[in-house]
Amino acid sequence: MIPAKLDSMGQNNKNRLGPDHTRRDFLRTIGLGAGAIVLAACTQPERLLSAGAGSTPTPSQPWLPAGLLHDDFFIHNPKPLAIETRRERMPNSTLTPTDKLFIRNNLPMPEAHVVANADNWALHIEGVATPQSLKLSELKELEAHTLVAVLQCSGNGRAFFEHGPSGSPWALGAAGCVEWKGVLVSDVLAHLGGTTPKMNYLTATGGDPIPDGVDRLQVLVERSIPLEKGLRDCLLAWELNGEPIPLSHGGPLRLIVPGYFGCNNIKYIRTLACTAEQSPSKIQQKGYRFRPIGTGGAPSQPSMWRMPVKSWVNAADPAHPKTGNVRVHGFAFSGERGIAKVEVSADDGNTWQQAEMTGPDLGSNAWRSFTALIALTHATTRVV
Numbered sequence: 287m288i289p290a291k292l293d294s295m296g297q298n299n300k301n302r303l304g305p306d307h308t309r310r311d312f313l314r315t316i317g318l319g320a321g322a323i324v325l326a327a328c329t330q331p332e333r334l335l336s337a338g339a340g341s342t343p344t345p346s347q348p349w350l351p352a353g354l355l356h357d358d359f360f361i362h363n364p365k366p367l368a369i370e371t372r373r374e375r376m377p378n379s380t381l382t383p384t385d386k387l388f389i390r391n392n393l394p395m396p397e398a399h400v401v402a403n404a405d406n407w408a409l410h411i412e413g414v415a416t417p418q419s420l421k422l423s424e425l426k427e428l429e430a431h432t433l434v435a436v437l438q439c440s441g442n443g444r445a446f447f448e449h450g451p452s453g454s455p456w457a458l459g460a461a462g463c464v465e466w467k468g469v470l471v472s473d474v475l476a477h478l479g480g481t482t483p484k485m486n487y488l489t490a491t492g493g494d495p496i497p498d499g500v501d502r503l504q505v506l507v508e509r510s511i512p513l514e515k516g517l518r519d520c521l522l523a524w525e526l527n528g529e530p531i532p533l534s535h536g537g538p539l540r541l542i543v544p545g546y547f548g549c550n551n552i553k554y555i556r557t558l559a560c561t562a563e564q565s566p567s568k569i570q571q572k573g574y575r576f577r578p579i580g581t582g583g584a585p586s587q588p589s590m591w592r593m594p595v596k597s598w599v600n601a602a603d604p605a606h607p608k609t610g611n612v613r614v615h616g617f618a619f620s621g622e623r624g625i626a627k628v629e630v631s632a633d634d635g636n637t638w639q640q641a642e643m644t645g646p647d648l649g650s651n652a653w654r655s656f657t658a659l660i661a662l663t664h665a666t667t668r669v670v
């Protein structure tokens with residue numbers, strides 16, 4: 287039963303790659319996603335119990351950023367930090383509070399003084415008519431914009447696949463929906479005379495310190511996205527949910543690529559370049575590529591840019607009745623395209639019911655919260 291569901295998620299992922307879905311496919315995809323998630327929600331508590339997390343707050347976990355509660359997270363790795371929000375601790379609000387937002391670092395973080403002196407942070411801008419470095423204080427002189435976007439690791443949900451994919455085994459909590467404030471990349475590039483001709487990509491480099499003795503390109507956090515996307519709606523952000531971005535989430539300055547997977551949202555951004563080619567970094571060339579299970583990553587495969595449709599159920603009460611009517615709450619989103627409606631199935635996709643949208647519509651890259659009263663039958667009880 288479980289493999290069948292996982293298969294359907296995998297197939298959906300493949301089908302969801304292109305921009306050219308018919309409306310029918312789109313809605314069906316949403317429905318299947320929700321159905322699969324109902325099942326996933328039922329299997330997860332077991333996994334959380336086996337995680338065996340204690341309840342001691344911050345002091346005994348110096349690697350946990352100040353203010354975060356150990357119990358809110360599933361700790362995948364203390365250093366580099368990889369923590370996932372526990373599904374039952376995820377509030378039902380459309381906006382995720384910063385202290386409930388997952389964190390994922392590939393490398394150690396820059397030193398904390400960079401956020402204490404945030405306005406002095408320098409961003410090098412290349413591939414424009416007048417390449418130069420701008421301090422954050424100078425960027426703040428341009429017109430500020432805010433936007434709401436889902437931040438989701440491309441591996442979110444990885445724990446439910448049975449082929450043992452590499453990387454942190456995230457369940458459902460490597461995602462949140464937050465508000466960013468900053469300047470438009472298009473304004474910054476125009477401020478520097480515009481892009482030089484024949485550039486195709488926007489390439490962003492993180493300021494993560496590179497450990498000694500490693501091949502830089504193997505670990506460098508540098509990603510490229512289509513330049514057209516960069517010019518359309520990307521942001522260089524210094525505020526998260528109305529506060530300066532904490533170091534753990536990429537302060538002092540971060541690239542925000544609305545609707546694209548987390549890996550493209552480069553934290554502590556040091557260089558922003560318009561480039562002819564994609565970055566030579568391993569995470570661009572081989573990593574984050576959609577590919578069949580068992581195949582190595584290669585530049586010919588589609589890059590993990592825009593996020594496909596996804597939905598899941600949060601805050602399921604572990605003590606909920608195993609049969610009968612159960613109210614479920616969840617989130618649905620689709621990178622750049624918004625959500626038309628959500629359908630939920632409690633019987634392996636045989637029948638579907640329309641969920642009710644609950645929260646506000648905060649734009650085409652935000653979560654839509656939904657609720658549904660579902661009737662759990664004997665068949666479903668098997669996996670509850």
Ligand SMILES: Nc1nc2c(c(=O)[nH]1)N[C@H]1C(S)=C(S)[C@@H](COP(=O)(O)O)O[C@H]1N2
Pocket residue numbers: 387388389390391392393437438439440491492493494507534535536548549550551552553554555
């Ligand atoms: N500089 C830098 N940017 C980065 C990363 C990183 O390790 N270093 N991790 C990426 C990945 S894989 C994800 S999923 C998101 C996570 O963002 P968060 O830690 O704010 O949740 O940041 C992305 N940006």
Ligand SMILES: [Mo]
Pocket residue numbers: 390438439440441548549
């Ligand atoms: Mo990620």
